[in-house]
Amino acid sequence: MTEEELKFYEGKRVFLTGHTGFKGSWMSRILVGAGAVLTGYSLEAPTEPNLFGMAGLDGKMTSVIGDIRDMDKLREAFEKAAPEIVIHMAAQPIVRDSYKDPAYTYETNVMGTVNILECVRKSSCVKSFLNVTTDKVYKNNEWEWGYRENEPLDGFDPYSNSKSCSELVTHSYRNSFFDKEDSPAISTARAGNVIGGGDFANDRIIPDCVRAALKGEDITVRNPYSTRPYQHVLEPVMTYLMIAKAQYEDKTLASWYNVGPDDVDCHSTGDIVDMFVREWGEGLKRVDRSEANAPHEANFLKLDSSKIKRTFGWKATWHTDEAVRRVVEWTRVYRDNGDIPAVMDKQISDFMSGN
Secondary structure, X not given: OXXXXXXXXXXXXXXXXXXXXXXXXXXXXXXXHHOXXXXXXXXXXXOOOOHHHHOOOOOOXXXXXXXXXXXXXXXXXXXXXXXXXXXXXXXXXXXHHHHHOHHHHHHHHHHHHHHHHHHHHOOOOOOEEEEEOOHHHEOOOOOOOOEOOOOOEOOOOHHHHHHHHHHHHHHHHHHHHOOOOOOOEEEEEEEOEEEOOOOOOOOOXXXXXXXXXXXOOOEEEOOOOOEEEEEEOHHHHHHHHHHHHHHHHOHHHOOEEEEOOOHHHEEEHHHHHHHHHHHHOOXXXXXXXXXXXXXXXXXXXXXXXXXXXXXXXXXXXXXXXXXXXXXXXXXXXXXXXXXXXXXXXXXHHHHHHOX
16 A cells, blocks of 8 residues: 555544554554554453554554453444444464464454454444455465465364354355445455564564574574465555455455465575574574474465455565565664664555555
C-alpha cells in the first residue's frame, strides 16, 4: 500500500485480535499512524522483551487484554468497539509449542476463530473480515512448486492442522451466514515465514540469530536445509490491509489469498543465517547441530501467489536480503537503547515508498 492508499483507514473503526504479538504490533503501529480508531484484543504480549511494549502505542489505541477463547469478554470488547473492519490474527503460532500442548492450540486457533466469527455474525457494523492463517495450512507433499489456493488443506502438526481447521471454519461461516448482499466481505490470507525487527519468539531462526548476536555467541542451526518462503513482516501486514480495504470497497474481491514471496526468496534456513551473519559482522558465526528425536517439521514449503498478483497487481517490495538488513537495522537500534517507534516508522515509510 502507498501512503495515499493507507489514508483509507483514517477514522475507520478496526478490531484487531492478536495485537500484542509480533505481527500484531507492526499492524497496530501502522494503523495508529494512519489514524484508525483501533481496538486490539489479545493476551498479554507473549515474550519478554516484547515489541508491543516498545512500539509507542500507549494512549493511541484501545488495548483489551483477554483470551480469544473467552466468548463473553470478547463479545463485550467487540460490541464496545463496533468495528467496521475486523482482522483476526490471535493464535498459538509456534509449531513446537503445538506438540507440547495440542489441546490449547486447537482451542485457540479453531474455537478462537469460531468466537470472532460469531461476533461478526451477530453484529450489524462489520463490512470487512480477514482471517490471517499460514502457508502451513496445505497438505505438504514436499513439492518443488508452490501451493495454490485450491490445493487440499491438511496441515501435519497440531499448529498447521489447527490453522487448516480455522480456514475451513471461515469457509463454512461465509457459505452459511455471510452469503447475503448486505453481509460483510470475508477472506483469509495465507502468508509465509515472516521476519523483522522485534520478533523475540522461541524456535524461530531470526530471533535465534538476534539472541546469539546480542550475546556474542555462535548461531546454532538445527535444520540448515529446510526451505521456506521468507518475507519481511511488512509484506504480509501491508497486504492484509490491502485486502481488507479492497473487499470493504468491493465485496467481489473477497476470497482466499496466498501472500508469499517470489521463488527467489525461498531460502534454506542455513542461507538465512548466512545472510544475517554477513550483515551483522562482528565475528558472528553459524554452527550446524542436528537434534535427536526432533518433532516433525516440513523440509520444503512454498506458496504460489499468482492469484493475488493477478487480482490486485500485487508484488513483493523487499527481497530476503533487504529484509534481513532491516532486521539488523532494527536490532542495532534496540541494542543501543535507541528510538524504537522512530525506526519502525522509518521502515514503514521506506517500505511504502519502495526504498
